[in-house]
Amino acid sequence: MPLQPDDLRRFLTSVHPYDALDPDALDVLVPQFLIRQYKPGEEVYAAGVQLEGLYLVLSGQVEIRDENGVAVSLLGQRNSFGERGLMRDGTAATTASALDDTTLLLLPTYAFRELIAEHTAARRFFDRSRAARPQKTDLAHSRVESLMARAPLTVPPETPAQEAALLMREEGVSSLCVTNARDLIGIVTIRDISNKVVAGGLDTNTPVSEIMTYEPVTLPPSAIGSDVLHMMVERRIGHVPVTEAGQLVGIVTQTDLTRFQAVSSAELVAAISRARSAEEMAETTARIPQLLAQLVAGGNRHEVTTRLITDIADTVTRRLLALAEEDLGTAPVPWLWLACGSQGRQEQTGVSDQDNCMILDDSASERDMEYFAEMAKFVCDGLDKAGYYYCPGDMMATNPRWLQTVSKWREYFRGWIGTPDPEAQMLASVMFDLRPIGGTKSLYEDLQEETLEAASKNSIFTAHMISNSLKHTPPLGLLRGFATIRSGEHKNTVDLKHNGVVPVVDLARVYALQARLPEVGTRARIEAAIAAGAVSGSGGQDLLDAYDLIAETRLEHQAGLVKRGEKPDNYLAPTTLSDFERSHLRDAFVVVKSMQSAIGHGRGMLS
Structure with missing residues (x-):
């Protein structure tokens, strides 16, 4: 029919x-x-x-x-x-x-x-492409949910005024929401207690229900930041509870607005550059999750957000290097500190360990090596204190293997390229993402050029690197769904790092090796590969679009966790996405799988 x-x-x-x-x-x-x-x-x-x-x-x-x-x-x-x-x-x-x-x-x-x-x-x-979104992070372009403090302190209406004042002092806040269960019935501020109890002569056991503001004005999480500002100015208030479906979900204060407008990568960089210890830096880096959430809420593209966050890690590293020289004295020979991994690619998010190494001038003596070992310990310990935890694989300058002269590093790369065993593939994958952070950059420039030339000419090494790039696969299920983690702490989620971003990172690295491209960032590598003909224009653009979608989904997931007061991670439950979002994300994974298939069959491009 x-x-x-x-x-x-x-x-x-x-x-x-x-x-x-x-x-x-x-x-x-x-x-x-x-x-x-x-x-x-x-x-x-x-x-x-x-x-x-x-x-x-x-x-x-x-x-x-x-x-x-x-x-x-x-x-x-x-x-x-x-x-x-x-x-x-x-x-x-x-x-x-x-x-x-x-x-x-x-x-x-x-x-x-x-x-x-x-x-x-x-x-x-x-349209699978992720066109540039407006890069706005002011109050007019930020939702209240990205500004508010979640789980605000609450008290029942019968709470004595003195007890409420003590609670505010202990918690360092200036207001309490008065609730009956989760229903908001009022708000009491330190000013209410000062004006009505202390100055008004009321008994300190007066219940807060007698001094609070009943049925305070509220806003929903979907309101924008300027709504809060205008409400505060018009009504001369400093606290706005946030409710959804009648339930209290957060609160925004004047302090929150000030902090939001003050938190920028430049402000954090400035604070770190003045810090005298790793502990001081830790106070500043603790604000990175808030910066991440703010940048995402403001519509910044993923490569902008990760670049700004990486700039902070670079500043922490350079500041620690400067403090190390103050403590140990001027370095005896030229040196260079390099970052690898996500910091090397300038792709750090809200979850980052440290991956680094040092290259020393060939004139370094055994005694000089002792100096640089102390410097490496000073910096790596400082990075850990500042929130960049030690690399689980010991890929750090504190490992003598990664604190070597230029000649030794040249020997390393020649060995990895000449004998591409599994360890060599893994190390080459990490070390091809090197980026100078502080010191004498010329120590690496010739080495990078030599290594790229040798790697691109060795077909066996390139074949091994291609094979290595296919080890991480997109989480695609057989029946239109996602292949989620089956057990453990992250059951029923997909790993947006190892099965989302990393497959694209690995592909881009191979393109860079094949075409001898000096770029280190993933997106920059793909764009350069398209220009150099290492990947077809259509296939490369599809891969860029897929990478943009996966990377931005990852950041949006992390920002969502930050907004809920949780630590950012890479594990996304597909059930939390809309049909629209799932469809796009799955299509992005399909593109990545197709590009892996293309390079695995020796073509390296998708028409």
């Missing part, structure tokens, strides 16, 4: 983004869909052909394979496919085949282009 227009309309209203279209738009769209039926094993289209339009699964299953024949996705009812090619040049990048009796809805190319041109919801859904 043919599908009737009313049935098609009902189906579309159950699929995003069509459910966001108004009735008139659906009236125009419904007649444009064509119905296509396929038998098991029948090909819908092949890689490299011109797409007819956008496909939407009405029933059955469709398998998507990359250009190397590797299955990268299994789609079912309500899943769309083909949009990647349509958003680019109209050419299919993959092959699609029916696994069983399958009915597809085909929206012709012209109709698809009209849809995304005229409807923002559709354009946002189908």
Whole structure:
């Protein structure tokens, strides 16, 4: 029985983004869909052909394979496919085949282009690129949930005024929310106690219900920061409770607004540059999670946020190096401190250990080595105190192996390239992300150039590095879902670091080695690889879009934890995402898997 227009309309209203279209738009769209039926094993289209339009699964299953024949996705009812090619040049990048009796809805190319041109919801859904968002971090562009203090102190209405005052003094706050269960009924401030109890002559056992402000004005978490500011100015108040569905969820004070506007990477860098000890620096670095949440809330792109956060780690390191020389005396020979890992790539988030090493001038004597060993201990211990915990793999300058002369480092790299065993692959992966932080930079410049040239010319080493880059795989399940962690503390989550960001980091590093690119940052490496022809323009752009989505999802997850008063981590439960977000994230993982397949088959690019 043919599908009737009313049935098609009902189906579309159950699929995003069509459910966001108004009735008139659906009236125009419904007649444009064509119905296509396929038998098991029948090909819908092949890689490299011109797409007819956008496909939407009405029933059955469709398998998507990359250009190397590797299955990268299994789609079912309500899943769309083909949009990647349509958003680019109209050419299919993959092959699609029916696994069983399958009915597809085909929206012709012209109709698809009209849809995304005229409807923002559709354009946002189908456009996988992460266009630059406005980089605003002022109150007018920040939601109250990113400003408020969660779990504000509360007391019941019968609490004596003196007891309330003692609690405020002990906790260092200037107000208490008065609640009955979780329902907010009032707010009492230190000013209320001063004016009404002390100056007004009331008994100190007077219950706070008699001096509090009843039914104080509140705002929802979705309000913006300027709403709070305007309310405080207009009503001459310094505290605004935040409620959601009648429940108290937070509070914003004048201090919070001042702190928000004061917290910037520049302000933290300035404070660290004046610090006289690691303990002082720790007081400043403790504010990094708040900075992260603020930067994310302000719409900054992930590479901007991680660059600013890494700048703080660089400043801490340089300050500790300066304090070490003050304590130990001037260094006897030229030296260079380098960061590797996420700090080396300038991609630190709210969760960071330390990875570092030192390169010394070849004139360094055994006695000089003792000096630099003390310097390394001073700096690494200081970094740990400042919140950059010791590297679990001992990849630090305190390890004598990573505190060596230029000649020794040259020997290291030659050995790794010449004999690429598993340890050499791992070490090369870390050490190819080196970035000078403090000292004499010229000690590394020639070494980097020599190493890139030697690595790019050694096909066996490159092949081993490619193999190493495929060890971390995107968390894709067989049936349209995610392959989550099965047990333990992080059960039913995906690791956005090791199975999300790291696979892209590894691919970008291989591209850089193949093309002898000096860039260290992941995004910069992919962009340079596209320009150098180490990866195709279309495949590289897809990988950039996928990386942007995964990296920003990771930061948004960490920022969300910070807002809830929790420590940031990399473990995301897919169930916390909307259908829209899950669809995009899974598509990003599919792109990464496709690029891994391409480089694993010796092509290194995806058309």
